[in-house]
Amino acid sequence: MLQWLSHPWPWYVAGPLIGLFVPALLLIGNKQLGVSGSLRALCAAVVPGKVEFFSYDWKGTTAWNLAFVAGIFLGGVIAATVLGVTSPAISAHTRDAIAGLGMGSQVTGLAPVSVFTWKALLTLRGATCVLLGGFLVGFGASYGGGCTSGHGITGLASLQLPSLIAMIAIFVGGLFATFVIMPLIF
């Protein structure tokens, strides 16, 4: 069992499992699966300053979000220590394209070591991917009212047009970053 679990989980196992978090969270406490609410709650809890967007009852309404992301962190720890992290067997085309960007031709771990290390933070690539990437994720998820889980799973599964628009826009943004921004700056 443990050995089977240590292999990468195929999409037809992981996808339905992820989908089941939607009814599970609704049954546990009428919560909608979505992670970006936690970023707003963290701001409200941690960052000082009087901003209307963060003046809300975060303890009452989004404390569950913080517990959920704390769990996600712990889940990452357990996955890595008990089950082991795998290096994705990505397509040869993608591997070549990444190598062409000068990010190494070896796929080891979940993210390229040439970019996603503390040392690489001082390089243009590291700063762009790690720091700017994160900033845009936080800004965009809050502005767009959700992320891959909130819009892509909960929103689409409840057939909401705003979520469909958001997912199309997310994809357009991702294509722009992949085919325009990365070749330009890397």
Place this chain on the structure above:
Amino acid sequence: MTTAVRSRSQPFSPATARRGDAQQLRLSGLVPYALMGTLFGIVLVKSEVVSWYRIQEMFRFESFHMYGVLGSAFFTAFVSLQVLKRLKVRSRTGEPITVPPRSLGKGYRYWIGGSIFGIGWALSGACPGPLFALAGSGVTVYLMTAVTAILGTWTYGYLRPRLPH
């Protein structure tokens, strides 16, 4: 649990925010969510959807993996929601289960916010959930991504009155 029910049955208003309602934060009530998060984190890492490489593959249309995960997650969630609705199931806390509709408005926020998010997702290879899973799995530099994501959220909150929605 009773405090949790009260907090949700009260519609949100600035007045409740000002009162703080610190006693509503009951740690024991949060345990189920922490457990669900833990399972979620394990699935995210073991299915490799948190991988920068997998995200690149998706945006380059060179693998079915991400589409398979997102598509089957959508399908399972959709069927589950229909079943819950038809059977009029209530949550553990006794409330009718609802997914509040989002208002479209002019739709600017979804187009612009979504595109910005997409750029960030492709660059960092992580969306808000995976950020924390990645940091936990040992790629600790993603803690910095989490920090800048919080800064980005704060910047949005600050600029919000001036942005089109």
